[in-house]
Amino acid sequence: MDVSQYLEIFIDETKEHLQSLNTQILELEQNPENMDTINEVFRAAHSLKGMAGTMGYKRMQNLTHDMENVFSEVRNGHIKVNASMIDCLFQCLDALDEYLGNIQESGDEGTNDNELLIKDLNAMLDGGAQKAEDKKEEVKAEAPVSDISKEKWKNIPLGDAENHVLAEAAKQGKNIIGLTVYVQESCILKAARAFLVFKALEDLGEIIVSNPSAQDIEDEKFDFEFSIIMIADCDAKKAIDAASYVSEIHEVVGSIMTPPTYEETEEVKEEAKEETVATQTVQEAPAAKKEAKAPAATAVAEKKGKPVVNRTVRVDIEKLDVLMNLVSELIIAKNSLVSATNAEGAVNVGVNEHIEYLESVTTNLHESVMKVRMVPIESVVNKFPRMIRDLQKKLGKKMELYMSGEETELDRTVVDEIGDPLMHLLRNSADHGLESAAVRKERGKPEVGSIFLNAYQEGNNVVIEVRDDGNGIDVDAVRAKAIERGTITEEQAESMSEKEIINLLFLPSFSTAKQVSDVSGRGVGLDVVRSKIESLSGEVEVKSKLGVGSTWIIRLPLTLAIIQALMVVVGGEKYAISLGSIQTIEDISPADIKFVQSKEVITLRGNVIPLVRLNKVLGIESTKKEDENLIAVIVKKGDKQAGLIIDELMGQQEIVIKSLGKYINKSKEISGATILGDGEVALILDTNALL
Amino acid sequence: MENTKKFADTAQYIVISMGDEQFGIDIKYIDNIVKMQHITRVPNVASYIKGVINLRGEVLPVMSLRLKMGLEADVTTKNTRIIILRLEQYGMIGIIVDEVKEVLTLEETCIEKVASDSKEDRDGFVFAVGKCEDGLVSLLDLNAVALEKE
Numbered sequence: 131m132d133v134s135q136y137l138e139i140f141i142d143e144t145k146e147h148l149q150s151l152n153t154q155i156l157e158l159e160q161n162p163e164n165m166d167t168i169n170e171v172f173r174a175a176h177s178l179k180g181m182a183g184t185m186g187y188k189r190m191q192n193l194t195h196d197m198e199n200v201f202s203e204v205r206n207g208h209i210k211v212n213a214s215m216i217d218c219l220f221q222c223l224d225a226l227d228e229y230l231g232n233i234q235e236s237g238d239e240g241t242n243d244n245e246l247l248i249k250d251l252n253a254m255l256d257g258g259a260q261k262a263e264d265k266k267e268e269v270k271a272e273a274p275v276s277d278i279s280k281e282k283w284k285n286i287p288l289g290d291a292e293n294h295v296l297a298e299a300a301k302q303g304k305n306i307i308g309l310t311v312y313v314q315e316s317c318i319l320k321a322a323r324a325f326l327v328f329k330a331l332e333d334l335g336e337i338i339v340s341n342p343s344a345q346d347i348e349d350e351k352f353d354f355e356f357s358i359i360m361i362a363d364c365d366a367k368k369a370i371d372a373a374s375y376v377s378e379i380h381e382v383v384g385s386i387m388t389p390p391t392y393e394e395t396e397e398v399k400e401e402a403k404e405e406t407v408a409t410q411t412v413q414e415a416p417a418a419k420k421e422a423k424a425p426a427a428t429a430v431a432e433k434k435g436k437p438v439v440n441r442t443v444r445v446d447i448e449k450l451d452v453l454m455n456l457v458s459e460l461i462i463a464k465n466s467l468v469s470a471t472n473a474e475g476a477v478n479v480g481v482n483e484h485i486e487y488l489e490s491v492t493t494n495l496h497e498s499v500m501k502v503r504m505v506p507i508e509s510v511v512n513k514f515p516r517m518i519r520d521l522q523k524k525l526g527k528k529m530e531l532y533m534s535g536e537e538t539e540l541d542r543t544v545v546d547e548i549g550d551p552l553m554h555l556l557r558n559s560a561d562h563g564l565e566s567a568a569v570r571k572e573r574g575k576p577e578v579g580s581i582f583l584n585a586y587q588e589g590n591n592v593v594i595e596v597r598d599d600g601n602g603i604d605v606d607a608v609r610a611k612a613i614e615r616g617t618i619t620e621e622q623a624e625s626m627s628e629k630e631i632i633n634l635l636f637l638p639s640f641s642t643a644k645q646v647s648d649v650s651g652r653g654v655g656l657d658v659v660r661s662k663i664e665s666l667s668g669e670v671e672v673k674s675k676l677g678v679g680s681t682w683i684i685r686l687p688l689t690l691a692i693i694q695a696l697m698v699v700v701g702g703e704k705y706a707i708s709l710g711s712i713q714t715i716e717d718i719s720p721a722d723i724k725f726v727q728s729k730e731v732i733t734l735r736g737n738v739i740p741l742v743r744l745n746k747v748l749g750i751e752s753t754k755k756e757d758e759n760l761i762a763v764i765v766k767k768g769d770k771q772a773g774l775i776i777d778e779l780m781g782q783q784e785i786v787i788k789s790l791g792k793y794i795n796k797s798k799e800i801s802g803a804t805i806l807g808d809g810e811v812a813l814i815l816d817t818n819a820l821l
Numbered sequence: 822m823e824n825t826k827k828f829a830d831t832a833q834y835i836v837i838s839m840g841d842e843q844f845g846i847d848i849k850y851i852d853n854i855v856k857m858q859h860i861t862r863v864p865n866v867a868s869y870i871k872g873v874i875n876l877r878g879e880v881l882p883v884m885s886l887r888l889k890m891g892l893e894a895d896v897t898t899k900n901t902r903i904i905i906l907r908l909e910q911y912g913m914i915g916i917i918v919d920e921v922k923e924v925l926t927l928e929e930t931c932i933e934k935v936a937s938d939s940k941e942d943r944d945g946f947v948f949a950v951g952k953c954e955d956g957l958v959s960l961l962d963l964n965a966v967a968l969e970k971e
Contacts, residue, residue, distance in 0.1 A: 458878075459878060462878065747864070748864040748865075749864050749865060750862075788879070788880040789880070790863070790873060790882065791873075791880065791881065791882055791911075791912050791913065791914075792911055792912050793870075793882045793914055793967070794863055794866055794870060794873070797863050797864060797865050797866050799864060799865065800863060800864070803861070803873055805875045805878065805880065809875050810859055810861065810875065811861040811872075811873050811874060811875045811880055812861065813861065813863060813864075813873075
């Protein structure tokens with residue numbers, strides 16, 4: 131079967147399941163007795179196994195199968211959850227992650243069999259088996275009772291023709307196998323699953339008859355079970371295995387059947403044998419039965435907890451991009467209408483009304499398209515508790531991660547990219563930031579260090595903070611290191627503020643860790659963090675107090691493609707400034723300009739703000755005279771401010787950001803371009819670069 | 822058979838004029854030819870980059886072939902055109918030319934490669950010379966033209 135078209139879905143769903151497993155196992159570590167969690171884990175492992183099997187990833191399937199066995203035993207109370215088991219399970223998840231990585235890259239799962247892990251898992255099972263022995267006794271005792279009623283294949287009415295075929299097959303020494311397959315009640319595509327079962331069985335032999343008929347099954351005219359009688363060379367066990375190999379199959383019951391023409395007495399004897407075969411069914415059968423017995427109970431329990439898996443509609447990002455482009459064009463069209471009416475002096479009031487209507491429609495449309503692209507950062511930050519847990523063991527420090535604002539939403543493209551920088555910062559906090567337990571005690575801090583990851587929206591930005599209550603940044607050590615490395619001279623160091631020194635940490639290959647550890651300290655962290663964040667048009671800032679802790683603050687723009695901007699004119703040229711970075715617009719008289727270190731500044735409500743004459747930066751003549759009042763647009767970045775001197779204000783406009791292309795990337799002051807209503811191109815000023 | 826062979830051995834060039842000289846641009850790199858339009862200046866970039874234009878909703882950089890070749894600055898006339906090139910390495914770029922003359926089909930045998938040792942001056946932008954009835958056409962090496970160099 132060609133499964134390549136399902137590969138994407140498989141990868142996405144596997145990721146979801148792995149994430150859910152990670153979270154649930156962490157939860158299990160805290161609450162080893164929680165049945166809900168164990169059930170959830172079992173379900174996720176089972177689905178993973180099924181999916182891997184369908185896609186033909188054998189190694190992945192083997193590993194998940196063994197994991198599932200362990201969970202199944204845990205669920206039946208035969209083995210208890212302990213620390214070494216959790217460790218092993220986490221290793222399994224890592225291994226699965228590796229498989230997934232390989233699949234994502236090459237479509238192939240790779241060649242790592244992870245035999246050690248499988249051995250560990252089986253060892254766990256054996257440990258549990260001893261205890262399970264006596265309990266199995268009970269299961270065995272009750273199993274046949276329930277099985278007889280389940281073996282519905284015995285009720286298939288056989289016609290003369292079928293009887294003849296079966297008798298013929300028996301004469302040739304072939305086995306006649308009767309099977310009843312129970313599909314999971316949550317299964318959506320019953321017919322497809324049934325088809326897969328048929329296909330699997332047809333590989334083994336010939337299907338003689340089924341109930342309901344093959345046609346009815348194909349049309350999904352059956353409840354959750356169907357029965358089959360087939361002839362094959364293999365034994366019943368093999369057929370059962372083949373059928374239960376298909377995912378979302380709840381249970382398969384079956385055994386060798388005696389041809390109907392045989393004498394009754396013999397059949398009874400055979401039946402005794404059958405029973406033993408039936409109890410062997412699939413390993414999960416007893417477990418599954420137990421679940422079936424108490425469906426009501428689990429259903430109630432499930433409702434109580436919050437929904438574990440996000441219900442999502444997967445939309446191809448390319449389709450969204452197309453939609454987005456269309457919206458962009460609509461906005462440009464709207465802008466041209468606006469400028470056309472303005473140019474003609476707008477005599478017709480009716481047109482204006484329509485334009486206003488169009489404007490509200492495009493704005494709403496834009497917002498909803500953007501919202502579709504927004505995903506909560508949850509999907510990224512969810513993996514961090516697990517990471518901190520691992521770091522804790524590796525570093526031998528005690529620490530706890532507190533997260534808030536996981537529901538904060540960001541553009542999908544940003545969310546995909548933000549994971550690595552955040553991971554760097556968290557590792558940094560864990561390794562460099564937090565002190566060892568002994569030192570913490572000495573300093574009168576709680577032994578367990580705290581790392582906080584907070585996300586929230588602030589105006590047009592999303593802020594993500596990584597904070598720790600560790601040692602903070604030792605400014606003197608950084609300064610000494612910088613001088614030693616020749617990054618700055620001693621004279622420079624003298625005149626640099628603490629903040630400037632701390633910012634040196636973001637330079638490539640600058641690490642203050644005395645010892646390079648596995649976790650961090652190679653000096654490839656912070657500069658990567660910064661360049662990554664900046665490539666997303668965000669910024670990163672650090673605040674630190676020696677002995678108290680440090681806070682890393684990442685600011686990211688909420689949207690990337692369409693922004694509200696202030697249009698200004700400098701020397702006859704039109705430029706756009708993102709509204710998000712603008713604080714106020716001031717009218718300044720030339721007399722108010724003061725000089726500090728021969729740079730122009732103004733004082734505004736107690737703040738000294740440096741002035742930037744945009745015409746000089748942009749290399750163009752200002753149209754204003756020397757003694758005229760100046761217009762300054764006050765912009766801010768973090769806690770830095772600057773006043774950009776412009777010639778004229780045009781007004782606020784929604785603009786679509788277009789890239790200047792690969793060819794012009796040298797211009798630092800320009801972050802992009804936009805197309806105005808009259809078709810002209812206006813450049814967007816990068817205020818961050820001007821500060 | 823005869824026809825395909827003929828196709829394989831010929832290439833089509835757009836002939837442009839720059840001052841007194843004629844240049845050929847391989848047609849497979851040309852996306853579009855548009856009339857001169859308003860160019861938005863981009864500050865602080867190389868002088869030969871004239872700025873950006875709006876081509877049906879896309880923002881494209883435009884460079885002056887004259888300035889790049891060290892000739893005197895463009896004088897816009899009614900014949901001035903912007904040729905939009907699609908280059909693998911740089912994406913879409915517009916170049917300003919004095920005039921677009923014709924489409925020329927050149928057979929392989931009529932194209933003579935020029936020695937590549939004179940990369941320094943403007944001959945460095947020419948990789949071959951094509952011979953046709955009207956005389957000689959210098960064929961432009963577009964990657965060399967687009968190469969970032971003052």
